Amino acid sequence: MSKRVYITGIGIVCAIGNDVPETLLSLLAARSGIGKITLFDTIHKDVLPLAEVKMSTSRLLQELEHTGAKYLTRTALLGMKAAGEAVRSAGFRKTDGYKTGLISATTVGGMDRSEDFYAGFLENPAGGRLIDIINHDCGDSTERIADFLGIKDFVTTISTACSSSVNAIMLGSNLIKTGQLDRVVVGGSDSVTKFTLNGFNTLMILDKTGCHPFDENRAGLTLGEGAAYLVLESEACVMAGHKKVLGEVSGYGNANDAFHQTASSPDGTGAFLAMSKALKMSGLDSAEIDYINVHGTGTQNNDLSEGIAMERLFGEHVPPFSSTKGFTGHTLGAAGAVEAVISILSIEHGVIFPNLNFTTPMKELRIRPVSALNLGHAQIPHEIRHVLSNSFGFGGNNSSIIFSKCEAKSIEQ
Amino acid sequence: MAYINGIGIVSPQLTVESKGFPTEVMEYTADYLKCIEPAYRNYIDPIQSRRMSRLIKMGIAAAKISMADAGCTMPDAIITGTGLGSVEDTEKILSDITKDEKFLNPTPFIQSTYNTISSQVAIQLKCHNYNSTYVHRTFSFESGLIDSLMQMEEHTASQILVGAIDEMTMNHLQITRRIGQWKMEPVNNLRLLENMTPGALAGEGAAFFVLGKEKNGSAYANLKDVKTCINIKGSFNPNKEISTFLGNNGLDARDIDLLILGNNGDCENDPIYAQFADHYFPGKALAWYKHLCGEYHTATGFGLYAAACILKNRVYPEILHLNKVQPKKFENILIYNHFRNTNHAFLLVQGF
């Protein structure tokens, strides 16, 4: 049993960086990763922008080649890369006897390869390489990652659309709190595919100019791809290993909007409930939240509904907030973990990363996002203690999680 | 702590020529007390000195006198304190750029830089060692002394040349008279305390000291400790500060034989000295010196010189007496200075 859940490692690969240091530098330079589609051939090539990871699948394979595995999906490769970094940064030995799990989230799974299969299959029903479709299901990438990391004690996959990887972090935290695991690698991976691109395009929620979250003139989201993982450890684990700690998971909440399959309720009930639950669990006063990394997809519906929920919950004192999807695009199943890593970087470096592409405040809201790299608190510059991160998904699945700074001293006690 | 092994003083008194504290006192009735400048050719190559402004020449001369006095040829550090640096050069540029900005001569600009004297002295001596300049009003010289004492403790220097330099000009006097800093009329320096009015009698001077870890044959005294205290919103607690300062040096108020105060004739400033003496050093011998050199940011340089001479010669010149009490011994002298009740400083000097 562990009262507290510590974060001891992080790893990421996304449109603005192939690892944590690169991602941090792009965030500090306010450099977006959104650009032209290069990964696959599509009629939307010159119309819709995308936040692609700047590594080809073959380069990913090359880098991870020593595993000997072939026919790995891009999702699995991204996941292996990010999870590998997280594990290395936590620096644990898998043979140290601590029960270690992996909880990974994804929404598209191995769709990139399934698409390849279908292209062949449609031309010639006898054609298409079957190996391409075996890896379609969501569990595949997780197992590949587990294999890669040598994790056996507990392995599962979560898919709750865009809130998937926050739910993975929550599950992991619960497993540690209840003593079922000592340590768990949690996060998500999603590669961008023609399937998702076309799917979202039919919903008419893709912004042709790149997303403008929380802007009056926002016109939709921009899809992105990537993977991010956190290593969570119990108190006993951290103390035994004299671990350096990046932060802790201090509260979380999941609530269902129960309103519509793809739209959020106008009053943001689900978002409000999820944030309230997370706050309550953390025992923090709402004034103690230094920064909210919002879901802020850039769609009309999400940003208004999320904004209203924040105004409802925080009243006159909404903390500084920004959506970092202008950097990374919306990485769907990986978004919660990508933004968890960004939230931890925010705590570690005491800065709030800007909401890119913001120019005009939304007329329905009093609040506006942080639009330049920001110190956060005027009173305590460089000190971001508690970050609330929101991830909301299709089906009204809303999750909020709070990451907190912890000083070495507080761990020893 | 550090031994005062040599002193060089350019002041409104006959301090250049006299060995020890001058016996003849210069009396002035003037707007401010102006230095009696030495024959610079004795200290600086005339070709070089032609381009130098007055304060720089005064500084170099005082530095060289102190070095000769101490028999020191190469200090391990050169440190100066100056409140305003070369006022003459600064005014020259200011008046030029206020008129127009054409045909500016770079020399006054270079010389207006505060560390000009410490670097000119270094150039004269070809001294590559530590070099620094403090420019904090009446803390300037004291900061330099603290830096010196620390270097002795750090064993990074065994001989340090430390100086206090400031000048006055008629122009600057007129400007600063507007804010009530100075007497509005010429006054007699020896009758400064007779009619207490607002404003001090302004002055100037260059005082250099060679401080040594070891004392040489002609050493004057021991500079035991220096403390500066800034008074921000009443943060200065004289009782606490003085007892801590003396306590750190193994003393208490009873051990002080002579208190040298910074009275400058300003009816708003001088009562602070009187209160201080009454409260913490009742019945002690009190001295003053600013009637001889005038008030300026680094005037404690002259005060330290007076203290050093008293301790070395075991003579307490009458011109310095502020009250009628005679010191019982010549062991511990405390110099206390303040500026507008904001910048308070203590210097503890000991005989041997």
Added chain:
Amino acid sequence: MPKRIFITGYGIISCIGSNIPENLNSLMRSAPGTGPLLHVDTILRDEVLVGEVPKTHQELFELAGVAPVEGYSRNALLGIIAATEASAHGRLGENTGLKTGLISATTVGGMDRCELFYKDFLENDSRNIYIDSYDCADSTEKIAARLGIHDFVTTISTACSSAANAIMLGARLIRNGRLDRALVGGCESLTKFHLNGFNALKILDKEPCKPFDQHRAGINLGEGAAYLVIESEESMLKTRNTPLCELAGWGNACEAYHQTASSPDGEGAFMAMKAALEMSGLKPADIDYINAHGTGTDNNDLSEGRAIERLFGDRIPKVSSTKPFTGHTTSAAGSTEAILSVFCLLYQVIWPNLNFTERISELGFTPVEKLLTGIPVNAVMSNSFGFGGNDTSLIFRKVNASNANNVNNADNADNANNAGNAGNAENIEN
């Protein structure tokens, strides 16, 4: 063993940003801040390019959180802004039982108002309040009053090395036990006074300055303020601050050559760098990066370059001057560049020497041309040289597990930074 000195807070305002993140952001984007002069009335306006803080006097009041009253120079406001940021970061307002000092550096002091009102000073009483704010101590005392620092307060002016000397003095006061912690740095505003002075010396470049370039043509003056909170290990036990890095060495030497020029072989620079290196206990090969003084004048860059070659031989670290970003902020340059150097340790980056095209023919090395990322940066040397041949060199070292044995709250930036390339998960078994 002498006390170790750690940096636990910082604050900055310069032409590339009004606080730490903004400065970092501009550097990461390789975006310089120099441009035309706006806030100083001078006939030189069209003949100089400067690194001016793009704020009016009024805007500076707002940033400083000071009610706009008479008596504040631009210099003091810049100082208050940066010092307040650093003080809050290093939590100087807490643990008031610790002996805390302020050592500030400036050379032009309150000259920005003085030159504006000098005619009034001579003729009438309308601007008398600024007579008092003209000297160097004024900005220091305003900062001290604002932040309630009173255990030790002083001001240093050694021209362009001033702020580096302030950092050094603060460190010595802590080592010596006179202080537990200190706010150290410098501030300098652009003035007609020193623009004209440097112009008369014919060392200002009208174009963006090109340090370490064969065709360098002089300085772009700049303005700003930068302060750091430094403290001892014992102090950190009380403040529970996390160190950003360690101040591992310092050295000051005097050229004793010429009042404004450096010696051709860079004797002073060599001695200062050597002293700093010796004190840090590091070998020349341990220095990953030199943030050079590199003003862009013929004289400085050649002399500094030669000194670097002399000291480092054929293993010259990465070198760049960041003055093309910030302009030469004279008395604030030492602390400005100290902060830029600390960034390099924190983010494992090396800033480019902008505007470089051609190697100085007398030198064998070239500066870093493009932002370098993802390379190990464990020790940085920062040089600041001033008029009068006053040369100071500082060394900042990353705090990590191997050298942090007694450091409270040992640095935890490491994990995020040492990741390197992904791929090999096997080392978790090692």
